[in-house]
Amino acid sequence: MRISSFFYTLKQGFKNIWSNRLFSLASIATMAACIFMFGIFFSLATNFQAMVKSAEEGVAVTAFFDEGITEDQIEVIGDKISKRAEVANYVYVSADDAWNEFKEIYFKGSEDLAEGFAEDNPLANSAHYEIYLNDVSMQDALVTYLESIDGVRKVNHSEVAANTLADFNSLISYVSIGIIMILLAVSTFLISNTVTIGISVRREEIAIMKLIGATDYFVRAPFVVEGILIGLIGSALPLALLYVLYSKVVVYIAGKFSFLSNMMNFLPVNEVFRTLVPVALILGVGIGFMGSRITIHKHLKV
Amino acid sequence: MIKLEHVSKSYSAGIPALNDINLNIEEGEFVFIVGDSGSGKSTLIKLLLKELEPTEGTITINGKDLHKIRRKQIPRYRRNVGVVFQDFRLLKDRNVYENVAFAQRVVGASNRKIKSSVPTMLSMVGLAAKYKSLPRQLSGGEQQRVAIARALVNEPKILLADEPTGNLDNNNAWEIMRLLEEINKRGTTVLVVTHNMQIVQEMNKRVIKIEQGVLVKDELPGDRNDED
Numbered sequence: 001m002r003i004s005s006f007f008y009t010l011k012q013g014f015k016n017i018w019s020n021r022l023f024s025l026a027s028i029a030t031m032a033a034c035i036f037m038f039g040i041f042f043s044l045a046t047n048f049q050a051m052v053k054s055a056e057e058g059v060a061v062t063a064f065f066d067e068g069i070t071e072d073q074i075e076v077i078g079d080k081i082s083k084r085a086e087v088a089n090y091v092y093v094s095a096d097d098a099w100n101e102f103k104e105i106y107f108k109g110s111e112d113l114a115e116g117f118a119e120d121n122p123l124a125n126s127a128h129y130e131i132y133l134n135d136v137s138m139q140d141a142l143v144t145y146l147e148s149i150d151g152v153r154k155v156n157h158s159e160v161a162a163n164t165l166a167d168f169n170s171l172i173s174y175v176s177i178g179i180i181m182i183l184l185a186v187s188t189f190l191i192s193n194t195v196t197i198g199i200s201v202r203r204e205e206i207a208i209m210k211l212i213g214a215t216d217y218f219v220r221a222p223f224v225v226e227g228i229l230i231g232l233i234g235s236a237l238p239l240a241l242l243y244v245l246y247s248k249v250v251v252y253i254a255g256k257f258s259f260l261s262n263m264m265n266f267l268p269v270n271e272v273f274r275t276l277v278p279v280a281l282i283l284g285v286g287i288g289f290m291g292s293r294i295t296i297h298k299h300l301k302v
Numbered sequence: 303m304i305k306l307e308h309v310s311k312s313y314s315a316g317i318p319a320l321n322d323i324n325l326n327i328e329e330g331e332f333v334f335i336v337g338d339s340g341s342g343k344s345t346l347i348k349l350l351l352k353e354l355e356p357t358e359g360t361i362t363i364n365g366k367d368l369h370k371i372r373r374k375q376i377p378r379y380r381r382n383v384g385v386v387f388q389d390f391r392l393l394k395d396r397n398v399y400e401n402v403a404f405a406q407r408v409v410g411a412s413n414r415k416i417k418s419s420v421p422t423m424l425s426m427v428g429l430a431a432k433y434k435s436l437p438r439q440l441s442g443g444e445q446q447r448v449a450i451a452r453a454l455v456n457e458p459k460i461l462l463a464d465e466p467t468g469n470l471d472n473n474n475a476w477e478i479m480r481l482l483e484e485i486n487k488r489g490t491t492v493l494v495v496t497h498n499m500q501i502v503q504e505m506n507k508r509v510i511k512i513e514q515g516v517l518v519k520d521e522l523p524g525d526r527n528d529e530d
Binding site: 002004005008015019204205207208209210211212213214215216218 | 351385391392393408453
């Protein structure tokens, strides 16, 4: 393709948008509405997933040691645990640490009562590892492994918490995929319809081009440029709006409903948009490109 | 240059629009194709443009069998055949210059080439001063001249004109016919489909008459009797 033809095509794409202002506006509005819905849903889903993730990080498996175990043996067990893929991190809690924590909770205000146990730690056998997981659905496998290690006396874990979080996580994934598919189907249908209207208005123009010897590529290119531009504008506008709204809504909720901010932490706007911006732009441009390319294909048989 | 051998074309209803047409047009000829509405004249033009495929027979243009031209090669073929329509078919949102330049852009001509050949072509059709006008700002005759300039800017060997004077008054019709004659004198083979028998008679060119899809008369200049 000659450089002059390339720039001509680009110019025609821009000109088409302007000369078919009403159609372009309808397409951009349709695209913007779909991407806006997608953006809202994406922000919600990302926040939910982050919350579940942070809840998962709080779920720990506790591994207690056999009586009389040496420090070297404890270290060997720690090494084995650290090599497991599902382990995010683990913390060693000595018997003294455990007693101090216990005192802190149950003897607060009457520390002198606890002094009676100063020489004889009642939790002498409670040294343990607290193990945090990457993925709570792997908890059962880890528990089985821990129970098989020599020197481990007992493994404590909460099956209910792990199962609930794992189920909730997969529920969010399924709902996300379902809603994204519906939004994609609806937006492709709407864009295809608006492009069809735009092209049928210009059917005569396409026929003239074909009769004077234009190749399919030459006829199609400005329409595709137009589709891409519509996709780009139609996704950039709702992204900008969502950026402002998201920041404001998070601040508003944190200020107005402080009980909510105690329960959950919203992700910072930049963290959500780091993924949302490229995904939405690719979606918008992709739908614009495919919508115009597929639709014009039907009108090229002259 | 243009050769039709036993060409027939039937549409879905089964009635032939053209029936066993045999025709030979030499390079540099000026030929009128006449006949009533629905006689098959426009079908003939569409066959020559490869908009339609004949049901039977062979069409050869410049020694090339049209049937053997594949879909991808049609644009290249059409660039060698200029075409003018009754309703001008100009791009309404583009000015005179851009309408003519468009035919050159289609063939991938450079900007330099476009800048030199479009004004030349517009001068030839007498519209150099109106290069900035939009089609709606021109008279019917002027619009048809733009269409002729567009058809000729790529220097095709053949010019097909389908009722080029059908939407024009008598004066404008004559202007267009004189322009076509001028183009023919420069070496382009010209085929004009028309209803206008007065023009046909006065111009004294080869006349091919089609009636109900059948070629009923092929008359060379000088063959004509007064009662025709």
